[in-house]
Amino acid sequence: MIKMAIKNKNRAPHYAYIAPYRNQAKMIAWEYLKFYAHVIPQLRVNESELYVELPRRRAYEGSAGARIHIVGADHPDALRGGYWDGVILDEYAQIKKELWDEIINPAIADRKGWVIFIGTPKGQNHFYDIYLKAQKNKDWYTALYRAEDSGIFAEYGRFGPEELRRMKADMTRLAIRQELECDFTASASNILIPIDTVTAATERTYRSEEIAGAPKILGVDVARFGDDSSVLFRRQGLVAYPPMILDNVDNMALAGQVAEEIRRFRPDAVFIDSGRGEGVIDRLRQLGHRVTEVNFGARADDVGRFTNKRIEMWTRLANWLDEGGSIPNISELKTELTTPEYAFTKSGHLYLESKENIKEKLGRSPDIADALALTFAYRVAPPEMAMARRKCSTDYDF
Numbered sequence: 015m016i017k018m019a020i021k022n023k024n025r026a027p028h029y030a031y032i033a034p035y036r037n038q039a040k041m042i043a044w045e046y047l048k049f050y051a052h053v054i055p056q057l058r059v060n061e062s063e064l065y066v067e068l069p070r071r072r073a074y075e076g077s078a079g080a081r082i083h084i085v086g087a088d089h090p091d092a093l094r095g096g097y098w099d100g101v102i103l104d105e106y107a108q109i110k111k112e113l114w115d116e117i118i119n120p121a122i123a124d125r126k127g128w129v130i131f132i133g134t135p136k137g138q139n140h141f142y143d144i145y146l147k148a149q150k151n152k153d154w155y156t157a158l159y160r161a162e163d164s165g166i167f168a169e170y171g172r173f174g175p176e177e178l179r180r181m182k183a184d185m186t187r188l189a190i191r192q193e194l195e196c197d198f199t200a201s202a203s204n205i206l207i208p209i210d211t212v213t214a215a216t217e218r219t220y221r222s223e224e225i226a227g228a229p230k231i232l233g234v235d236v237a238r239f240g241d242d243s244s245v246l247f248r249r250q251g252l253v254a255y256p257p258m259i260l261d262n263v264d265n266m267a268l269a270g271q272v273a274e275e276i277r278r279f280r281p282d283a284v285f286i287d288s289g290r291g292e293g294v295i296d297r298l299r300q301l302g303h304r305v306t307e308v309n310f311g312a313r314a315d316d317v318g319r320f321t322n323k324r325i326e327m328w329t330r331l332a333n334w335l336d337e338g339g340s341i342p343n344i345s346e347l348k349t350e351l352t353t354p355e356y357a358f359t360k361s362g363h364l365y366l367e368s369k370e371n372i373k374e375k376l377g378r379s380p381d382i383a384d385a386l387a388l389t390f391a392y393r394v395a396p397p398e399m400a401m402a403r404r405k406c407s408t409d410y411d412f
Contacts, residue, residue, distance in 0.1 A: 015029045015031065015047075015082050015100055015102065016047075016050055016051055016054075016082065018099070018100050018128075019068055019080035019081075019082055019099075019100075020054075020068065020080070022080055022099055023071070024099065024125060026070075026078045026079070026080070026081070027080040027081070027099040027125075028080075028081055028083070028096060028097060028098050028099055029080070029081070029082045029083065029098065029099055029100045029101070030082075030083045030084075030085050030093070030098055030100075030101050030102070031043045031047070031082070031083070031084050031085065031101075031102045031104065032085045032086070032087050032093075032101060032102065032103050032104065032109070032113075032118075033085075033086060033087065033104045033105055033109075034086065034087050034088065034105050034108040034109050035086045035087070035088045036064075036084075036085065036086025036088060036089065037086070038086065038105075039064075039084050039085060039086050039104075040064060040084055042104065043084055043104075044064060044084050047066060047082060047084065048066065051066050051068075051082070054068055054069070055069065056069040057069070058079075063083075064083065064084040064085070065081050065082060065083040065084065066081070066082050067079050067080070067081045068080040068081075068082075080099075087103075087109040087110065087113050090110070090112075090113050090117055093113070093117050093118065093121070094117055094121075096121060097121055097122075097124040097125050097127075098118065098121045098122050098125070098127050099122075099125045099127045099128075100122075100127050100128050100129070101118055101121075101122060101127065101128075101129045101130070102129070102130045102132065103118070103129065103130070103131050103132065103133075104132045104133065105132070105133045105134065106131045106132065106133040106140075106141045106144070107133045107134065107135065107136035107137075107139055107140075107141035107142075108133070108136065111140040114129075114140075114144075131144055131145075131148075134192060134193055134196070135192050135196055135197060135198040135200065136192065137198065137200065138198050138199065142198045145198070146374075146375055146376075146377065148377075149376060149377030149378070150377040158196050158345065158349070159196065160194065160195050160196050160345070160348075161178060161181075161193075161194040161195070162178065162194075162195075162213070162343075163343075163345060178194075181194070182194065187210065188200050190210070191208075191209050191210060195209045195210075195213060197209040197352065199352060199353070199355075204355045204356055204357060205352060205353075205354070205355055205356075206328060206329070206332055206354050206355065206356045206366065207328075207331070207332045207335060207351050207352055207354075208352065209348070209352045211332070211335050211336060212335065212341070212348050212351050212352055213348075214335075215335045215339050215340055215341045216340075216341055216342070216343040216348070218252075218338065218339075218340040219340060220251075220252055220253050220340060224252075225250050225251035225252060225253050227396055227397065228250050228251025228252070228396065229250070229251070229282040229283065229394040229395065229396055229397060230248070230249075230250045230279060230280065230281040230282050230283075231248075231249050231250070231281055231282065231283050231284075231285065231389040231394055232246065232247070232248055232249075232272075232275060232276065232279060232281040232283070232284045232285070232389070233245075233246070233247045233249070233285050233286075233385045233386060233387070233388030233389040233391075234246050234247075234268075234272055234284065234285070234286040234287065234291065234294070234385065234388065235247075235287045235381050235382075235384045235385035235388060236265075236268065236286065236287050236289065236290045236291035236294055237260075237261075237263075237290065237381070238289060238290045238379065241378070241379075242378075242379045242381055243259050243260060243261050243379075243381045243382075244259075244260045244261075244263060244268050244381070245257050245258065245259050245260070245381045245382050245384070245385035246258040246260075246271065246272060246275050246385065247382070247385035247386045247388070247389060248275070248279050248281070249386070249389040252334075252337075252338050252339050252340055253339075253340050254339065254340065254341045254342065254386055254389070255342065256342040256344070257342070257344075257347075257382055257385060257386070258271070258275065259381075259382065265291075265293035265294045265297065266293070266297060268294050269293070269294045269297035269298050269301075272284070272286075272294065272298060272303075272305075273298060273301055273303060276298075276303055282394055282395075282397055283306060283392070283394045284298075284303065284304070284305040284306065285305075285306050285308050285388045285389065285391040285392070286298075286305050286306070286307055286308065286388070287308055287310065287384070287388060288307035288308060288309050289309070289310060291307065292307075295307050306391070306392065308323065308327075308388055308391045309323060310322065310323055310324040310327075310369075310384075311323070311324065314326040315392075318363075319363065319364060320363060320364050320365075321359060321363045321364065321365040322365070323391065324366055324387075325356070325364050325365050325366040327387040327388065327390045327391055328354065328366055328387050329364065330387075330390035331351075331386060331387045331389075331390050334390065341386070344382070346382055347382045347383060347386070349376065350372075350376065350380035350381075350382055350383035350384075351383045351386075353372055353375055353376060353380065354366050354367045354372055354380070355367045369384075
């Protein structure tokens with residue numbers, strides 16, 4: 015706000031830092047504001063009204079300079095009727111939605127002002143709604159900083175991970191998910207894969223000898239629309255390796271990338287989404303590769319439990335994570351895995367929230383998570399068993 019106030023060439027600019035309560039706003043930001051602004055010549059500080067005023071520009075002699083106010087959302091009427099060049103809404107989940115809708119939004123329109131929403135998730139409320147809206151709008155910027163990803167604990171050096179563990183030991187599971195892991199679904203009971211399961215999976219490591227002999231599987235999710243990504247995900251046993259994410263590639267180019275990955279990884283099975291992947295599948299078969307097409311909406315293997323192949327794959331993925339699966343620590347993957355909700359049909363069959371709904375929530379398609387789920391499309395025999403099948407004749411069905 016200080017930087018923008020200095021650069022602002024309009025007459026008498028106004029900025030506001032707003033927290034849920036005035037005393038809270040003062041405690042959080044007032045000393046910081048005075049400290050970072052005190053080097054500005056001719057700065058005026060109003061302790062009673064909690065604002066600082068920068069020197070006025072020569073072109074506007076007789077008017078006030080830019081002012082930065084510290085304000086509480088508990089007195090919203092004090093914010094009415096004026097204009098704002100820039101506003102920060104801190105802990106927005108605890109501020110009434112009407113403050114933005116009825117007061118701040120109209121007040122920034124006069125000067126084409128900007129606004130920043132900051133906060134900790136408190137369930138899927140209006141803060142969650144504005145976060146989703148921002149993700150879908152290219153004119154907005156969004157960022158999500160989980161404690162383990164933020165780098166804040168790096169200043170503790172080698173004691174950083176220990177400090178984070180200490181905090182978690184003193185907090186409830188719900189508090190950890192909200193405060194440290196930025197989980198908007200912490201209070202939801204029908205999330206298929208909870209954030210704590212995903213977090214644990216990112217912290218696991220295995221030695222190569224621990225997964226030796228497990229089948230290698232390649233999952234390929236083919237982009238359905240122009241803003242989607244095609245993703246190649248490799249998995250061997252309990253280890254999922256960092257995915258290859260490709261944007262704006264046609265089917266022939268994608269088939270070439272998959273063929274090269276098959277050459278390098280030498281998978282025992284390749285599962286490809288057939289929704290938009292027919293061309294990729296056909297080309298790979300022309301090249302002599304054995305690939306299996308997977309229709310997300312197809313009949314599940316366990317027809318008594320699942321409505322389709324998609325929920326079956328995702329449930330197998332969830333079970334794999336619970337049983338010790340290891341995934342790369344990628345923020346987008348973690349978000350995609352912890353977003354889908356499940357429900358039951360009247361007949362008691364399990365189904366997963368539609369991909370369209372998930373895209374509506376995230377502002378993007380869950381392509382990375384779907385590619386990982388594809389590695390669970392069908393059971394794959396270990397290489398030794400497959401070799402035994404080829405070498406011997408038997409009446410038994412392996």
